[in-house]
Amino acid sequence: MKKTVLYGTLAASALLAGAAGAQTLEAVQSNGELSCGVSTGLAGFSAPDANGVWQGFDVAVCRAVAAAVLGDPMAVSFVSTTGQTRFSALASGEIDMLSRNTTWTLSRDVDLGNTFAGINYYDGQGFMVNRELGVGSAMELSGATVCIQTGTTTELNLADFFRVNGMEYEPVPIETNAEAQQQYLAGACDVYTTDASGLAATRASFPEPGNHAILPEIISKEPLGPAVRQGDDQWADIVRWTLNALIAAEELGVTSANIEELAAGTDNPEINRLLGSEGDLGGMLGLDSDWAVRAISAAGNYGEIFASTIGEQTPIGLARGLNAQWTQGGLLYAPPFR
Amino acid sequence: MSDTHANTVSYVRDSMLPEQEPPLKERGAMKWLRENLFSGWLNTALTLLSIFVIWFIIIEVGPWLMNTVWNAGSLRECREILDGTSGACFAVIKDRWHQLMFGFYPQDMYWRPVLAFVLMLVAVAPILFAELPRKMLYFSGLFPFIGYHLLWGGSIWLPIAALMGFVAGYIAFRLLDRMSSLISTLGAVAAALVWWFVLAAPFNAVLSSALPVGLPFVRSDAFGGFLVSLVIGVSGISLSLPLGILLALGRQSEMIFVKTVCVVFIEFIRGVPLITLLFTASLLLNYFLPPGTSFDLILRVIIMVTLFATAYMAEVIRGGLAALPKGQYEAADALGLDYWKAQRLIIMPQALKISIPGIVNTFIGLFKDTTLVVFIGLLDPIGLSNAIRADTNWNGIYWELFIFIGALFFIFCFSMSRYSQYLERKLKTDHR
Numbered sequence: 001m002k003k004t005v006l007y008g009t010l011a012a013s014a015l016l017a018g019a020a021g022a023q024t025l026e027a028v029q030s031n032g033e034l035s036c037g038v039s040t041g042l043a044g045f046s047a048p049d050a051n052g053v054w055q056g057f058d059v060a061v062c063r064a065v066a067a068a069v070l071g072d073p074m075a076v077s078f079v080s081t082t083g084q085t086r087f088s089a090l091a092s093g094e095i096d097m098l099s100r101n102t103t104w105t106l107s108r109d110v111d112l113g114n115t116f117a118g119i120n121y122y123d124g125q126g127f128m129v130n131r132e133l134g135v136g137s138a139m140e141l142s143g144a145t146v147c148i149q150t151g152t153t154t155e156l157n158l159a160d161f162f163r164v165n166g167m168e169y170e171p172v173p174i175e176t177n178a179e180a181q182q183q184y185l186a187g188a189c190d191v192y193t194t195d196a197s198g199l200a201a202t203r204a205s206f207p208e209p210g211n212h213a214i215l216p217e218i219i220s221k222e223p224l225g226p227a228v229r230q231g232d233d234q235w236a237d238i239v240r241w242t243l244n245a246l247i248a249a250e251e252l253g254v255t256s257a258n259i260e261e262l263a264a265g266t267d268n269p270e271i272n273r274l275l276g277s278e279g280d281l282g283g284m285l286g287l288d289s290d291w292a293v294r295a296i297s298a299a300g301n302y303g304e305i306f307a308s309t310i311g312e313q314t315p316i317g318l319a320r321g322l323n324a325q326w327t328q329g330g331l332l333y334a335p336p337f338r
Numbered sequence: 339m340s341d342t343h344a345n346t347v348s349y350v351r352d353s354m355l356p357e358q359e360p361p362l363k364e365r366g367a368m369k370w371l372r373e374n375l376f377s378g379w380l381n382t383a384l385t386l387l388s389i390f391v392i393w394f395i396i397i398e399v400g401p402w403l404m405n406t407v408w409n410a411g412s413l414r415e416c417r418e419i420l421d422g423t424s425g426a427c428f429a430v431i432k433d434r435w436h437q438l439m440f441g442f443y444p445q446d447m448y449w450r451p452v453l454a455f456v457l458m459l460v461a462v463a464p465i466l467f468a469e470l471p472r473k474m475l476y477f478s479g480l481f482p483f484i485g486y487h488l489l490w491g492g493s494i495w496l497p498i499a500a501l502m503g504f505v506a507g508y509i510a511f512r513l514l515d516r517m518s519s520l521i522s523t524l525g526a527v528a529a530a531l532v533w534w535f536v537l538a539a540p541f542n543a544v545l546s547s548a549l550p551v552g553l554p555f556v557r558s559d560a561f562g563g564f565l566v567s568l569v570i571g572v573s574g575i576s577l578s579l580p581l582g583i584l585l586a587l588g589r590q591s592e593m594i595f596v597k598t599v600c601v602v603f604i605e606f607i608r609g610v611p612l613i614t615l616l617f618t619a620s621l622l623l624n625y626f627l628p629p630g631t632s633f634d635l636i637l638r639v640i641i642m643v644t645l646f647a648t649a650y651m652a653e654v655i656r657g658g659l660a661a662l663p664k665g666q667y668e669a670a671d672a673l674g675l676d677y678w679k680a681q682r683l684i685i686m687p688q689a690l691k692i693s694i695p696g697i698v699n700t701f702i703g704l705f706k707d708t709t710l711v712v713f714i715g716l717l718d719p720i721g722l723s724n725a726i727r728a729d730t731n732w733n734g735i736y737w738e739l740f741i742f743i744g745a746l747f748f749i750f751c752f753s754m755s756r757y758s759q760y761l762e763r764k765l766k767t768d769h770r
Binding site: 039040041042043044045046047048049050051052055077078079080081082084085088089091092093094176178181182201202204205206207314315316 | 413414417433434437441442445557559617620621624625712713714715716717721724725726727728729730733734736
């Protein structure tokens with residue numbers, strides 16, 4: 001009897017939670033604010049500037065969603081989450097979406113009850129060495145001392161890579177990226193390994209960046225993307241298609257500079273459908289027809305966001321690489337807006 | 339016969355010689371050096387070693403500090419200005435000091451936390467220094483409500499409604515005081531609870547809509563830097579001492595239920611690391627609370643930090659209680675004092691006096707432990723130093739930020755330590 005009551009309560013609360021979860025769009029609209037989980041600070045991806053305004057590549061995704069849903073890219077409250085707190089913050093409803101350089105893996109998608117809305121950055125683990133070592137390839141690293149952050153997937157990838165290639169290494173465990181930079185510069189390790197985007201950001205902060213080389217080998221797949229709670233398909237669709245709109249806009253040549261002109265109507269039906277002058281794609285999402293115009297106007301299309309936050313003109317200086325459009329030999333491929 | 343006295347009797351001197359200076363070794367700086375620094379071969383060696391270490395630090399750090407750059411927009415600019423020479427780049431502090439102090443608190447409202455801090459000093463002054471007029475204690479009692487309103491703002495009626503709960507409790511206590519101390523205490527608690535849970539919400543709602551006065555509301559996620567450390571630290575410190583005293587008394591109690599509850603609480607909290615409690619505050623509570631309720635994160639952390647410090651405080655005070663001879667308790671009984679009067683007038687003044695070093699130890703530890711909130715994503719000074727470093731302008735800067743944060747923490751902790759020494763001297767705790 002007691003057990004039945006317990007199960008009943010559990011089921012009821014699960015139903016309640018599910019019902020609450022299906023209303024993220026309404027909750028966001030009634031709050032007038034999107035609550036977006038970001039990293040506590042990762043160069044180029046999310047960081048507060050001197051005025052306390054968050055900037056970065058991951059932040060731009062939040063702003064685009066806020067612009068699409070609320071019409072104001074600044075209507076975002078950023079919640080800084082750590083690697084440990086990010087998923088529970090999402091599951092508990094403290095944040096509406098998570099845009100925090102989070103790798104899309106099966107267990108995170110299925111077991112932790114998240115829905116990944118797409119991939120905004122294709123990353124992978126790389127190696128950085130001092131040029132004085134004269135190493136040109138990760139295959140020559142046998143016997144090296146390696147600075148590695150403990151408790152991360154990079155640690156496991158590193159072990160796999162050296163085992164598969166029959167090489168030896170000596171790990172120097174470190175806790176944070178900041179500590180790693182100091183240890184590496186002080187010569188405590190020959191090699192520093194983490195995600196390639198992180199390596200580039202780290203190298204850019206060195207007094208003599210030219211003395212350090214990032215090796216060509218990428219030893220893991222790290223597809224990073226925004227995530228939302230499982231069970232609210234409408235909200236997941238909005239985030240997914242906002243991201244797709246940013247990517248498609250670059251492919252179609254829609255930029256923050258020419259968007260007003262194009263939104264009036266063009267000869268290209270795909271652009272017209274994207275920008276709402278033809279069809280009613282926004283209505284299908286539960287938004288108005290200008291949603292994509294606002295999302296793209298917030299910080300530009302995918303290419304513009306990339307260039308202004310982490311691209312080659314910034315101190316971080318990442319090349320597009322895998323993150324180029326599929327027409328340019330990259331992996332970015334937005335499904336058709338139809 | 340000779341004229342000189344000295345020779346009248348050859349072995350007697352009948353005039354005083356003028357006082358001579360002590361030998362060089364026994365006076366002035368030489369004496370001090372000999373006695374304090376070179377009094378034996380071991381001390382000499384240690385002195386030389388220390389001089390070498392100090393010299394080394396000055397040689398290594400001195401030029402770096404002297405060559406400080408104060409005006410630059412980024413680390414790269416700093417390096418360009420330094421042009422290859424070694425030097426500190428404190429420009430980052432100049433650029434971001436306001437974030438390290440206040441987090442993302444709106445810049446045009448910085449006067450509010452500053453005023454709250456100044457008022458806090460005024461509020462603690464009569465508690466710390468007995469020379470000040472006792473009337474100031476009324477202000478100390480009001481300060482938590484004033485401080486809350488200054489920091490968070492919102493409707494002024496919320497802190498007033500909370501304060502009225504205490505007033506209701508006090509009135510009930512006065513009215514029932516003639517019956518018995520137990521009934522009056524229970525009555526006071528009941529009156530306060532009834533006010534808070536039943537009457538306060540409508541009171542607040544009515545007055546907030548009728549007379550909407552108050553400072554603009556600032557959300558907790560705008561708090562950061564030393565503001566967070568101080569809010570958590572000061573609340574934790576001021577709540578943990580009274581709660582710790584109650585727990586310590588409860589653990590000494592002869593009532594089995596009270597005693598068991600206190601022992602279980604203390605041993606449970608002491609058996610769990612603070613970081614676990616913080617993770618509970620930030621992760622688990624979210625799952626237990628109904629979806630959609632957002633229970634303020636800073637409030638959750640304050641509660642957890644307070645519980646943690648309370649358990650340690652209780653044990654420190656229990657140490658003080660145990661050090662009192664049994665005769666003190668018996669003397670209090672012999673004077674016909676009831677339990678609370680005996681505690682207030684005889685036991686606690688002595689027990690707390692003995693416990694001062696331990697209490698201040700716990701305070702300082704608690705204040706420094708506030709930096710652990712960085713692990714649950716609150717941006718305390720350490721968390722902000724990471725966030726500042728994540729800005730591409732300042733990526734790669736370490737020492738300057740840590741020196742600044744360390745210096746500020748040192749100011750607070752050192753002044754606590756000095757105050758406790760002053761108090762010990764004043765109360766002569768060692769019975770010399």
